[in-house]
Structure formats: C-alpha cells, structure tokens
Amino acid sequence: MDLFVHDGLLWKHRAQIKNLIPTRILNSILLGFPKIYQHKLINFETNMCPTTFEKFLFELNSTLGVAGNIVECGTARGGSCAIMANYLKKIKSNKLIYAFDSFSGFHPDEARQEENQLTRRPLVFAFKKTGLGYFQKKMEVLGHKDRVFPIKGYFQDTLNIYLPESICFAFVDCDLSNSLDYCLEQIWPKLSVGGKILIDDYLSPFYPGVKKIVDNFILNKRSTLTSKIIHSFNCLEKLA
Numbered sequence: 406m407d408l409f410v411h412d413g414l415l416w417k418h419r420a421q422i423k424n425l426i427p428t429r430i431l432n433s434i435l436l437g438f439p440k441i442y443q444h445k446l447i448n449f450e451t452n453m454c455p456t457t458f459e460k461f462l463f464e465l466n467s468t469l470g471v472a473g474n475i476v477e478c479g480t481a482r483g484g485s486c487a488i489m490a491n492y493l494k495k496i497k498s499n500k501l502i503y504a505f506d507s508f509s510g511f512h513p514d515e516a517r518q519e520e521n522q523l524t525r526r527p528l529v530f531a532f533k534k535t536g537l538g539y540f541q542k543k544m545e546v547l548g549h550k551d552r553v554f555p556i557k558g559y560f561q562d563t564l565n566i567y568l569p570e571s572i573c574f575a576f577v578d579c580d581l582s583n584s585l586d587y588c589l590e591q592i593w594p595k596l597s598v599g600g601k602i603l604i605d606d607y608l609s610p611f612y613p614g615v616k617k618i619v620d621n622f623i624l625n626k627r628s629t630l631t632s633k634i635i636h637s638f639n640c641l642e643k644l645a
C-alpha cells in the first residue's frame with residue numbers, strides 16, 4: 406500500500422488531479438478540513454516525496470544551534486514551509502521562518518526566457534494557483550501564524566529589504582536560474598558560520614540551469630564552504 410501511495414500512479418499524477426479541482430473549491434476543502442494536509446498523498450502540498458523530506462529535516466535540524474532564523478525562497482502553496490514549521494513546533498524550537506514568494510508564480514520575463522533557452526517545460530503559467538491570503542490562512546489553521554512570516558513579491562524586490570539579519574538555514578526552491586543566482590548572493594552574507602543553504606532541483610533534468618548556477622557559486626566561494634548532494638538537493642555549509 407505504501408509503495409502504491411508514494412511511488413505509484415496516484416502519487417505520480419497527484420499534481421494533475423489537483424489541477425483539475427478549481428482553486429477556490431480546493432482551498433476551502435483544505436482550509437475547512439486541515440487534517441487532510443497530513444494525508445500521504447497531500448503531504449501539506451509539497452511535491453517533494455516524504456523520504457526526501459527526512460533528509461531535508463535532518464539538515465535543518467543540524468543548524469538549529471546556529472545563530473539566526475530560517476528563510477525559504479520559493480514557497481508556492483506552503484508545502485515545504487508547513488513541514489518545516491511542523492517540525493520546529495514538534496521539537497519546541499523558537500526559530501522563525503521567513504517565506505519569500507511572489508505568491509503568483511514566476512516572473513513572466515524570466516519564465517519566458519528560461520522556456521526558450523533551457524527547458525521545454527511551460528513555465529509562464531506555473532505556480533499561479535496560490536495567493537498570499539491562502540498561504541496566511543493555511544499557516545493559521547495549521548497553528549503556525551506566529552512562526553511563519555510571508556513576504557510577497559519578486560525576490561529581486563524583497564530580499565534586500567526583508568531578509569533577516571542572521572540566517573541559520575535557507576531552503577531555495579525557485580527553479581529558475583537568474584532568481585536562484587540572486588537568492589544565493591543575497592543570502593550568503595547573512596548566513597551564519599555553520600549555517601546551511603539547501604538548494605532543490607540540483608540534479609533535475611527539468612531545470613538544468615540550477616546545477617550550473619550552484620556549481621559556479623561553489624567555485625567562487627570554494628574556500629568558505631562545503632557542498633554535498635542529497636537526493637536532488639545540493640547542501641552548502643558555510644565554514645567561514
């Protein structure tokens with residue numbers, strides 16, 4: 406049963422099934438019955454599989470003794486954010502999460518450019534089935550209103566103003582190259598020594614730009630970091 410749920414047809418097509426449900430109806434069902442978020446097929450609405458998340462939380466946990474708070478760049482409907490917040494609540498950590506997203510999908514110019522040059526995926530209309538209001542209500546019904554702070558807007562307009570002064574852990578899951586590059590450059594000076602940045606899709610065939618940007622970043626900062634690949638993440642730890 407578990408195999409079927411995680412790796413079978415239903416798991417594979419869950420995003421398409423979800424897309425068939427009108428957003429308003431989907432939102433009111435989920436917000437009205439928040440227990441549904443916990444179902445294995447919903448998994449708080451992240452596309453990451455539960456085994457990947459165990460590794461993710463292990464890395465997050467390893468930075469909780471480090472100064473600073475947590476940043477997420479690329480929140481969408483708040484799946485990974487909710488899972489991080491659940492974990493912090495469970496272990497009674499008082500770390501806060503700053504969740505950055507346009508809450509309306511990719512920047513159209515960047516999406517178009519990447520569609521033409523790097524991937525055959527349609528990007529311009531991706532991740533539009535979200536919104537700041539939905540995200541805030543979701544955090545409220547899950548009991549994370551006082552821990553999670555959403556910052557709406559394109560990273561290029563928000564990070565330099567709203568990033569916390571000190572960061573222990575950052576999850577960067579924004580798919581597109583220019584935005585990823587910008588996030589890494591903004592986060593790095595504020596990341597505490599011993600802190601980590603976890604970048605999603607490092608090995609994804611759908612977003613080949615991610616690996617190029619991360620490899621280049623590692624090359625430029627090689628004396629101050631270590632890097633390890635975990636599933637399709639790259640995890641950078643700041644050494645100095």
Ligand SMILES: C[S@@+](CC[C@H](N)C(=O)[O-])C[C@H]1O[C@@H](n2cnc3c(N)ncnc32)[C@H](O)[C@@H]1O
Nearest residue numbers: 451479481484485506507510532559560579584
């Ligand atoms: C893959 S989704 C994030 C999924 C989420 N981390 C999860 O696992 O539930 C990528 C998100 O990055 C956001 N994004 C990408 N580039 C952005 C930019 N320049 N500014 C703001 N948001 C951006 C998109 O709006 C989208 O919601």
